[in-house]
Amino acid sequence: AQSVTQLGSHVSVSEGALVLLRCNYSSSVPPYLFWYVQYPNQGLQLLLKYTSAATLVKGINGFEAEFKKSETSFHLTKPSAHMSDAAEYFCAVRDSGAGSYQLTFGKGTKLSVIP
Amino acid sequence: DGGITQSPKYLFRKEGQNVTLSCEQNLNHDAMYWYRQDPGQGLRLIYYSQIVNDFQKGDIAEGYSVSREKKESFPLTVTSAQKNPTAFYLCASSMGPSGGNEQFFGPGTRLTVL
Numbered sequence: 001a002q003s004v005t006q007l008g009s010h011v012s013v014s015e016g017a018l019v020l021l022r023c024n025y026s027s028s029v030p031p032y033l034f035w036y037v038q039y040p041n042q043g044l045q046l047l048l049k050y051t052s053a054a055t056l057v058k059g060i061n062g063f064e065a066e067f068k069k070s071e072t073s074f075h076l077t078k079p080s081a082h083m084s085d086a087a088e089y090f091c092a093v094r095d096s097g098a099g100s101y102q103l104t105f106g107k108g109t110k111l112s113v114i115p
Numbered sequence: 116d117g118g119i120t121q122s123p124k125y126l127f128r129k130e131g132q133n134v135t136l137s138c139e140q141n142l143n144h145d146a147m148y149w150y151r152q153d154p155g156q157g158l159r160l161i162y163y164s165q166i167v168n169d170f171q172k173g174d175i176a177e178g179y180s181v182s183r184e185k186k187e188s189f190p191l192t193v194t195s196a197q198k199n200p201t202a203f204y205l206c207a208s209s210m211g212p213s214g215g216n217e218q219f220f221g222p223g224t225r226l227t228v229l
Contacts, residue, residue: 046217
């Protein structure tokens with residue numbers, strides 16, 4: 001079964017500092033990978049996705065992520081944190097096999113931005 | 116505006132009662148999903164449906180039931196058999212069957228058992 005590990009349930013950064021949220025997956029074949037953001041009491045919004053095109057994926061709100069097959073990682077970064085980035089972030093993976101509808105989610109990382 | 120609507124936003128239930136959570140989408144998506152979210156647990160899949168009149172159990176289906184009579188609608192019933200139903204419930208949909216298609220999420224329903 002697929003699994004996703006997000007290192008750090010809580011991450012705090014200063015406004016203007018680099019944001020780095022870590023995601024490692026377990027998969028025997030190259031998967032599809034997603035990062036979602038969730039604001040309090042709301043649904044999830046897609047930030048970006050990797051679908052085997054470019055390994056460096058750019059998303060919305062200045063976020064990007066790099067797929068590293070050798071490290072089975074898909075870490076999310078943003079060069080300069082903004083107060084509005086404070087939210088919970090989820091990494092998710094789906095097998096690239098046919099008929100694989102299910103997403104497996106990590107447990108989430110809550111990002112705090114300190115003014 | 117295309118999207119997913121869930122109702123109600125907040126729901127209170129007495130122990131022993133069944134309740135039904137509504138999920139409607141106008142994105143013309145084939146696949147729909149129900150997730151349960153608990154603090155620190157991420158999202159866990161309850162049920163999913165790839166096509167009308169067909170659905171499959173997810174990882175935590177016990178105590179829940181669904182139907183998919185229309186493409187746009189995928190209601191979830193939380194039955195009295197669900198031991199700990201207090202949680203945030205999220206509905207999602209996606210185009211199928213390509214695995215690269217992302218899931219779009221509704222705003223969620225927060226269920227509290229009194």
